[in-house]
Amino acid sequence: MLSPGSGNTVIKSKLIGRRMFLLTAAKAVVLVGVVGRLISLQINQSTKYKSLSDKNRFREWKLAPERGVIKDFFGQEIASNEPLYQVHLVPENTKNLNQLFVRLKGILNISDKKISYLKRVIKKQKPWEPVVVSDNLNWSEFSRLNLFLHELNGVEPIVSVARTYPDNSSAHILGYVSQISAKDLKTKKYLKNLSVPGMTIGKTGLERKLDKEIIGQIGFQRYEVNAFGKRIKEIQINEGQAGKSFKTTLDYEVQKYVNELLEDKAAAVCVMDIYNGDIVSLVSAPTFEPNAFVHGLDKKYWDSLIQNGKKPLTNKAVSGLYPPGSTIKTLVALSALENGIITPLDTFRCNGKIELHGEKFHCWEKKGHGIVNLRKGIQRSCDVYFYEVARKLGVDRLAKTAKDFGLGKQVLSDFKEERSGVVPNTKWKKKFIGQNWYIGETLHSGIGQGYFQSTPIQLCLMTAQIGNGGYKIKPRIIFEKNNNNLRDYIKYKRENPDEPLPNDLLFKNFNLQPLFNDQKNINLIKDAMYSSSNEPGGTSYRHRMENPKFTFAGKTGSSQIKRFTEEQREAEVKQIELDYKDRDHALFVAFAPYKDPKYAISVVVEHGGSGGSAAAPIAKKVIKKVLERHDLRKAQTNLTDKSI
């Protein structure tokens, strides 16, 4: 029974053993393969997989840095930050988006329009990218939200900071901030690594000019996240760095005061320290509400800004272009004196008009001014006198002086909205208009009409450089440190009246650049401006200040919008009788106090009529205010001097 079976068993065993041997060999091969794979993954490619694992594991959330603060000369914050309560939503952390929005609507005040907008944004983004549901909650909304937070998966309350401005008095010069646009990302290189949801950048004004430095360094929070994108724990936090803060030369009190004066007008005012070029005030009216831009503008307000004929968004002080009108007469006279074309005592007769090649050139005074010399010409702003002077001077020499005094080019640097205006000459006309210059156009240029275009800040600089005795200054709005070469020079001159060094060398020592050949000429102009403001018959005599502390020397101007027809001229139509749009712009420039000049001012009131009646009264009030604050400003300057 057993023997055949056992024989069979032996053969079977041998067969099985042989085949098992083959199988075992195959197993060894496979095992080597598995070990090889382990070596390849865990040893050879371990670095690659470690970094992939970290990429899985960590996710970073960028933190918007705090914007630097902008202060006025006295340390008052004119652009600061306030805590901001936001609601972000991370779509992937929520199960039912529609349901969540319904819940949120019950808690916060969100419109259906906003919800459908958010849904569109969510569709475009990656599911773990947060969207800003509401970027400016008040405290009670924010605390209510926190109360319901446990049932709102995916909703994240965020406390951050946002730009805020105390009021709109400096809206134009400060500019405004707003959300980064796709275009900004493309055009501004410094934003490359700075894009964070809810972050704002400067769009205009100083906010734009200083953006690079004021914006700060971005921070980040690194979290360990699980496969569903849920934050497990915070690994690292980098708060980022708040942006640099800046001190400006502006005086917030003056800004506010000027704003009140300009209410309901389309106007611009610029006030400048005539020695160091510090801009004390720069206001454009009407103004706008810069805080409205921070959290996304509502369309109604935007439309009201855009449709307003007085153009509230334009900074008229630096981008408004106006023919300088009679304010240019100071430079026409100076240029003629400097070039030896006239002497102060040369006279012309004004009959109310002159004729040149058959064309009539009218004086604003229909009756005429009679015999006019330089002082009277500026005092009364006699057009005929300046027609004659300009004709003798020629437009090219006038243009050179005008350019020297700062017309026709930008005054501030890196101010995107600033415009350079036009100082016409024969070459300019050939190049830009393609025609030869007519002598008649020289006459128009002589009274600041025709092709002449200037900004209020240019006119202020021009006046400052006359007021300071004819030295070039570089206007500034960002305060860095006190440097006042011109003051130092004047002080030195007073203390050392017998200084043997010639003027050129002295100027060089004090790093000054005079704009005159003979300072007497400058003084003649200053004197004529004094008479214009303070002697009977002067164009702004009615608005003079008798207190010598505030006495100013100025020049009126009005830039024509529409030429008078002969009929209007005959009918002696008054500016006030014209349509608002057809009235002249009223201009006034001045420096003050006359005895010891400190500040220059320019005022432009669009369609204000004549400079004497519309612009001078404003200038008078501003000058008073600025001079009243001069001692404070001086004390502040000394304070900063000591601290430096």
Add this chain to the structure above:
Amino acid sequence: MLQQRSIHSSLALKDRILSFDYILVISIFILGIVSMFAMYSTDGGEFKYHTNSHILRFFVFFGLFFIISLIQIRFWHNQSYIIYILFFLLLLAVKYFGLTSSGSKRWLDLYFMNLQPSELMKVGLILFLAKYYHRISIENMNSIRYLFIPIVALVAPLLLVATQPDLGTSILIASGGIVVAWLAGVRIKFFIYSLVAFVALMPVAISFLKPYQKSRILTFLNPERDPLGAGYQIIQSKIAIGSGGLFGKGFLNGSQSYLDYLPEKHTDFIFTLFSEEFGFFGSIFILFLYALIISRIIIIGNVTRSTFGKLYCYSFATAFFIYVVVNMMMVLGLLPIVGSPLPIMSYGGSSMMAIMFGLGIAMSCKVYKDSPVN
């Protein structure tokens, strides 16, 4: 001879216990302990449901392993067909009373556990074929007539499992059966014919595949095809293993599993988790334990006298090797994700039960190595 047999059939309990292969027992025990640590890690370093039930199951089925070891091999030989039929009936029961989870019907609700009969069938088929080839003579081995029963015994459960659907387990069941037939001496040409038939039937088979199964195969061929979808598992598993490096990230520090990047970490991807936390050396240690277990079973096959014992041990060792290697190659990105647990390490009662049952019979072969089965 008769005397000898009677001695062996009535071995004292003490002798039986003494004749255990202790290297095998210890290897299994160590692997069990290691698996508990791995499970503890999948629960995020806490004794939670998976860990507790895994520990319980390991000890219960480790006990089962001893009990089965102590029962005569002859009994297992005699009951082989019955066992097979029992498992087959269970598979049939699944078809009608089974529990459905994630689209496939694999489990029977036994109240105290959910039984997956397909896992038991892995061992059941080996037992059945070992007995079958033990009984037929070498001359009949390659006659078509005698090939009929093995083919039916193999294909019937295969179809039941494949239509659950559970492609992975059905392939593993088939591989066990084929190994028995090959070891018993069935000619190579039959395997080649089967292969040709299989390839010819492939297109038909593919048309029966569920979309997710097709996608898995395509994904295996190119994991980056769909990195957030089907390729996700392979990619994340490779990242976990690769990032483990030489020494691993440390116990409970496997970020891939802890942060849920790793799918199925309790079951199919338990090796990935271990490999991430214990690195290359840890992986080699696990491989070594498995190699030890397999080689001990082969050695039992060498020393056991009966053809049934040899066939069973060799086949079971080879099948065990296939389970281990298929799982590892799967998580290493060398094979498509087919869903096969790693013996002993993976969470799952049925798999643990089947493996311990299979190991128990192997140990019984050792204890009764000299006793004939019929």
